[in-house]
Amino acid sequence: TELDRIRNFSIVAHIDHGKSTLADRLIQLTGTVAERDMKAQMLDAMDIERERGITIKANSVRIEYPAKDGHTYILNLIDTPGHVDFAYEVSRSMRAVEGSLLVVDASQGVEAQTLANVYQAIDANHEIVPVLNKIDLPAAEPERVKEQIEDVIGIDASDAIPISAKSGMGIPEVLEAIVNRLPAPKGDRNAPLKAMLVDSWYDPYLGVVVMIRVMDGVIRKGDRIKMMQTGAVYGVDKLAVLKPQMVDIAELGPGEIGIWTGSIKQVRDTRVGDTITTEKKGTDKPLPGFKPAQPVVFCGLFPVDANDFEDLRDAIEKLQLNDASFSSEMETSAALGFGFRCGFLGLLHLEVVRDRLEREYDLDLITTAPSVVYKIHMRDGTMQELHNPADMPDLTHVDHVEEPRIKATIMVPDEYLGDVLKLCQDRRGIQLNLTYAGARAMVEYDLPLNEVVFDFYDRLKSVTKGYASFDYAITGYREDNLVKMQILVNDEPVDALSMMVHRDRAEARGRQMCEKLKELIPRHMFKIPIQAAIGGRVIARETLSAMRKDVTAKCYGGDVTRKKKLLEKQKAGKKKMRQFGKVEIPQTAFIAALKMD
């Protein structure tokens, strides 16, 4: 295909502003998918994506569009995730395309993730076409939102296209704008092959599938291909484009986006951002590399039933084939036995992975407190990274502790601003900036990441009735007065509940944890002390009083089946319990105890 007839683009938007719906319409209007195969949100493949309404893995589709100028164009749309945890995937796919549609819900206006995502498009030198969606809604204010785009983002919005992705209104105009307003890709067909590895995933039938964007040269089926970072060489067994189902193709030239497979065993052999060239007569100039995805939140995953450990190991390995951004290493816990310490890009990523393990692999898991990565500076001048609070070295050897800080951007209607400021203040935040865009305030805070990983989103949503939007970027590490707090149940430390806390907040947090656990742990035949401690010093304490009721006492006399049922129910419940010394703690208590409110 001639370069002039190709347009590569992505759609950037705040979550729920209609990106997936617009993608569906573009696919539908160009007949890329037959009407009868059309299901809502074509590009959101995974169940969890559909259920949660979020797009997790970037994906692409090739659309053929006969334009008004009489030529047929190939439009490659790369769908990008909208959530902060996946910002890294956004930034990588941005570099494979030349332009972006900026979708803004005309009834909501610019939100925090609109800003974060559009800045990444600007960073990648994109031409940007603003699109005002949902103008079918009575609350839509396209003129006001146009002004807001100009004021807040600083790009020209005079030619913004009003659309309704739901009804299909304005979609033909969007297609024409893609052709006329976005630039064609550049590239030299006769130069050695140079392609960017945009994404890779594991397919049970095909093995590792690699998505590439060709910059220069041509890739053909049967070629011998080299990954420049790793030096690994593979044959091209299959070359295809996604429409969005795979359609085989003989070659891909400059500006084109497609996938190939070649008996690659592991997704981790395929580094995103790597340059792909031919084994012989290849290029010697790789593309500028991407930064690798760094896990920022860690937690332990343990099987409820110790016998499921091997199954968990299998499941994690399989999942990693699909998601190279989540890391894991084996961990043993005195209380929980064998499990894994896993690293994630953020809390949502953690939840998605845990959900998938439980759902797709049918596992019951205990998740320990999420923790950020601390830098522990020792008295002897060395530094170690702490991924697990349980590994915190003895305080007598520690000089000081540093924690990661973020810059958070929150956009919120004026009436909820007070509550948002209080929330940020309570989480040890430092206000950096406060500005207004219409009736919405935009506030920037410097916050410790550790105060955000627990339940910050939930709290923010609840204090603003869902009207606030939030985005963050990690800014660096800073020293603070941080200590490890332990929880002791019946005088035994439960390492899964250990956490790093700020010294000034330790008592309050400890009291909260003990009170919560007192509610969550069922009574036993004996009295159970529940304590929070720093070093050897107890800072909070609750006592769970004893019980001596026979559970079957309620069942009068001879009703044997009822008694049996009750005992069976108890047994099933036991499977979800963990034994700590003489005390049984339900699995749900671990998660519930960590939520602050």
Ligand code: GDP
């Ligand atoms: P995404 O998170 O940006 O991918 O947003 P979705 O495409 O999933 O859309 C979010 C919600 O907005 C869904 O319930 C859509 O049906 C709805 N929606 C999308 N476009 C329109 C539109 O033009 N008008 C109206 N009224 N609703 C829309």
Ligand code: MG
């Ligand atoms: Mg979506």
